[in-house]
Amino acid sequence: MKTGKASIKFEKPPCIIGAASVVGKKEGDGPLGACFDQVEEDDKFGMDSWEMAESECQKRTFLAAVQDAQLADGRKPDFLFAGDLLNQLSASSFGLLDFQIPLLGLYGACSTMGEAMGMAAAFVAGGMADTAAAIASSHFAGAQKQFRFPLEYGNQRPYAATWTVTGSGSVIIASHPSVARCSEKLRPYAYITGVTIGKIVDYGVKDSTNMGAVMAPAAADTILQHLQDMGRRAQDYDKIITGDLGTVGQTILIDLLSKNGVDISGNHMDCGIEIYDAQSQDTHAGGSGCGCSAAVLCGHVLKKLLVGQWEKVLFVPTGALFSPVSFNEGQNIPGIAHAVVLEAAQ
């Protein structure tokens, strides 16, 4: 079943039978605003802190995804694969506590949705579960406070900086559409036919306000590995969709791949570039955070696959393994990216 050093091709591809996205006001005001299932006007989601707001966002997203999947007999997914940007994954711990589902906590920075989907798909494809959920989230204010400066400080942001998305996305993955979905709409959003797990890539970047430069080499590495392992060309995909490289990272990625003989200039899309109108929303290089790729996947990408507008896409969430502690101690910021192959149902 294993096709290479980093890639898995699923003999019995699992499918996505439910999906949901919940975002904040700024994301709701952006170009994709109408795609998301819920747009919350209150940045605190009715809670007392940014952290609990993110937990509440995850909770709503997961509930909506389960509802969308219409699992038979009120069943819950067997396992939850979840992660976020907060230290100790506290958004996930408190957001998912009430559901009492076996939880596998993941940290892949902003690549977490790819990691979660890859592992959930592997569990289902390997016969370990009938259904599994993947979820990831981020919150602008919680992330700024933890990684950079409290908002009250009012620091200026360079043009290479990205804006952390307040939002969450969740998918419900099943071994077969009929296993779990009790409704008549048996067409799943998409099949997950393969994954490529990324390696840590360190290009020596030391600029904590330029995450695009950190993540682009990791995205390039994973995409090249994927194409090699699977014996495919970039043109085999309608879209190659990175997580949150932003405009700076996009340029680097296209350049790096081009030097390796791979041209994705015609079919590359970055969730971070799509989610905001950088000019009018003052988001500089684009959106970022685990919630960026997760929400754009669930709100936008999966719907394109569902209606058959796209047949095959490579979803590549990208993460900067940025630790303020190691950074302040002089270390580089390495990156990682995981790729998930999504194919429309025939």
Added chain:
Amino acid sequence: MKTGKASIKFEKPPCIIGAASVVGKKEGDGPLGACFDQVEEDDKFGMDSWEMAESECQKRTFLAAVQDAQLADGRKPDFLFAGDLLNQLSASSFGLLDFQIPLLGLYGACSTMGEAMGMAAAFVAGGMADTAAAIASSHFAGAQKQFRFPLEYGNQRPYAATWTVTGSGSVIIASHPSVARCSEKLRPYAYITGVTIGKIVDYGVKDSTNMGAVMAPAAADTILQHLQDMGRRAQDYDKIITGDLGTVGQTILIDLLSKNGVDISGNHMDCGIEIYDAQSQDTHAGGSGCGCSAAVLCGHVLKKLLVGQWEKVLFVPTGALFSPVSFNEGQNIPGIAHAVVLEAAQ
């Protein structure tokens, strides 16, 4: 293959073909000191910071585990499942960077070794990989600085507090002993015949210096779920081995299980209690940290299984999902525990 809501019984159980443990001086001075593969006298492992010391510890542990597995043709494991206690898993990121192996970063607090082994075993059992490695680590000074007080502050520690282990453990898991091991000693340390993935359990504990009280209910929940899913009794195991409950947590666990009709008083063992001599080493309730259960497993438990002294054990690393931020914002500290069934080769 799935036997219950949280448990997986592997039809083709993967096996542990390599293992290694590296610890600090205090752990080397403890009752299990002679069991560990390496004892490093320098708390900084020759590095400039506590964080990089933990990375170096992981690096040495992984190298030793790979060497122990004697993989054919200098092969590396297909996938790495790794985690630690530092924010953004920075010990793993920098410790494992050089190996350039596809990495799945995990966060389960001190339950991480159980999570990593469960997922690595599932990948191998599901045919996603021939070999996979699990690794987890912690460092006393790095953990104190991040979670409580810098060492220079010299705070007093209550008797319910545990001492974070400086150390790391790593196992190499394979689909079959002969697949990867090129040596003549084809007897693996043990087979992983099943896992039970834990749920988040919140008993309302708000004492950040009593992790035993946080984790014991999670351990009880996972053990009860495991026995129910698998249709087993506690006595079916030579040992039920929790991660780092310490003496306070042990009492609570035995009590909670007893109230549910399960008696483990005769076959319970806690890695945190075993690793130090609490009286002479001033460690109060015991040892803790991801590295505690990981190092005791690899240095001590697996060797008992290898020589057949124990035939079947349930390894249950326990984690306190303690976030200083959410704690300071008034939240409880929830816990989680994952169980792995280890059986000696026949």
